[in-house]
Amino acid sequence: xxxxxxxxxxxxxxxxxxxxxxxxxxxxxxxxxxxxxxxxxxxxxxxxxxxxxxxxxxxxxxxxxxxxxxxxxxxxxxxxxxxxxxxxxxxxxxxxxxxxxxxxxxxxxxxxxxxx
Amino acid sequence: xxxxxxxxxxxxxxxxxxxxxxxxxxxxxxxxxxxxxxxxxxxxxxxxxxxxxxxxxxxxxxxxxxxxxxxxxxxxxxxxxxxxxxxxxxxxxxxxxxxxxxxxxxxxxxxxxxxxxx
Numbered sequence: 662x663x664x665x666x667x668x669x670x671x672x673x674x675x676x677x678x679x680x681x682x683x684x685x686x687x688x689x690x691x692x693x694x695x696x697x698x699x700x701x702x703x704x705x706x707x708x709x710x711x712x713x714x715x716x717x718x719x720x721x722x723x724x725x726x727x728x729x730x731x732x733x734x735x736x737x738x739x740x741x742x743x744x745x746x747x748x749x750x751x752x753x754x755x756x757x758x759x760x761x762x763x764x765x766x767x768x769x770x771x772x773x774x775x776x777x
Numbered sequence: 778x779x780x781x782x783x784x785x786x787x788x789x790x791x792x793x794x795x796x797x798x799x800x801x802x803x804x805x806x807x808x809x810x811x812x813x814x815x816x817x818x819x820x821x822x823x824x825x826x827x828x829x830x831x832x833x834x835x836x837x838x839x840x841x842x843x844x845x846x847x848x849x850x851x852x853x854x855x856x857x858x859x860x861x862x863x864x865x866x867x868x869x870x871x872x873x874x875x876x877x878x879x880x881x882x883x884x885x886x887x888x889x890x891x892x893x894x895x
Contacts, residue, residue, distance in 0.1 A: 694882055703868055703885035704822070718882075749820060765812065766883060768822035 664688055665769035667752050673775045674742065682737040682772050684752030693735040694766060695727060696751040704751055710735055739774075747776045779804035781871050783886035790859055791894050797844075798854045798889045800869030808874035811845070812883070813854045817865040825867070828852065856891075864893045 665686045674680050684693065692711035696704035708727045709716040715727060724746075728736045735752060753766040781802045790796045802811070813825040828836045828845050835843050840860075844853045856863055869886040 696882075703888055704883070706882035706884075709882050716882075751822060753822070765824050765827055767824070768814075770819070770821050 665752055665754055665767050667750075667769035667772050669772060670770065671773045671775075673777060674739070675777050676742060676744075678742075679738070679740045681739065682750055682752075682774075684735045684737070684754075684769060686733055686754040686767070688754060688767070690754040690756055690767075691732065692755045693729070694753040694755075695735065695737050696753065698749040698751055698771070700748075708737075742774075742776045744776050747774055749773055779806065779809075779871050779873065779884050781869050781884055781886035783869055783889050785889045786887070787890040787892070789892040789894060792859060792861060794859055795855065795857050796859055796891065798856075798867055798869075798891065800852045800854070800886055802850050802852065802869070802871050802886075804850070804871065804873070806873045810872045810874070811843075811852045812870040812872070813841070813843070813852075814868045814870055814885075815863075815865045816868065816888075822868075826854065859893045861893050861895060864891060866890050 668683045672680060694709050695707040697707055698704040706718050707721045710729045724741050726738045728738060749771045751771045752769045755766045779802060783800050785799060788796060809830045811828045815823045815825050826836050826838045826841050826843055828843055830847060835845050840857045842855045852869060866888045868888045870883040872881055872883050
């Protein structure tokens with residue numbers, strides 16, 4: 662079992678729908694991340710939320726918007742997505758501190774998103 | 778910006794053999810971390826081993842060890858006594874040290890698909 666929980670595991674939505682992906686961790690980590698992974702490709706960073714500050718990969722379109730209600734939750738709101746947005750969306754968390762021992766990111770199982 | 782290169786798209790070895798996966802990277806940063814992650818078909822990304830750039834000693838974790846050559850910007854993974862459960866996609870990843878503390882994202886290589894044959 663993973664310590665980072667992502668829901669739902671699978672999501673199929675139309676291009677006009679609005680949906681949200683949820684990510685939760687209970688390890689007391691101060692940093693959380695969203696990655697997008699296309700088939701047979703490496704994950705690509707979308708957002709970092711660390712110590713209450715959001716960092717955005719500038720290549721991510723505005724139809725993706727992150728929300729951090731509290732330190733253990735990081736949601737990803739989806740609106741007007743395109744077929745090319747179909748991918749595996751991975752959430753991760755880390756301690757976020759200076760100490761190298763705190764740096765490894767722990768990943769969830771991902772949400773498989775399909776856009777019709 | 779940094780780049781991570783994995784030059785072996787796929788490798789196949791027999792069970793119990795030793796296999797080495799290569800990774801090179803390019804960065805102007807002096808402080809950073811390097812990681813190997815494993816992603817089996819179940820799709821969960823699992824940390825295999827990590828290396829802090831300021832440490833000269835190569836990291837080891839049971840059957841997994843790295844050969845970290847900072848000057849050459851090389852970070853290879855050696856798997857000893859390979860097992861069927863080692864079959865997975867292996868990603869090399871780079872993360873710079875955030876100058877203000879906090880956290881930074883991972884930059885991944887394209888991955889090596891490792892197949893362990895019975």
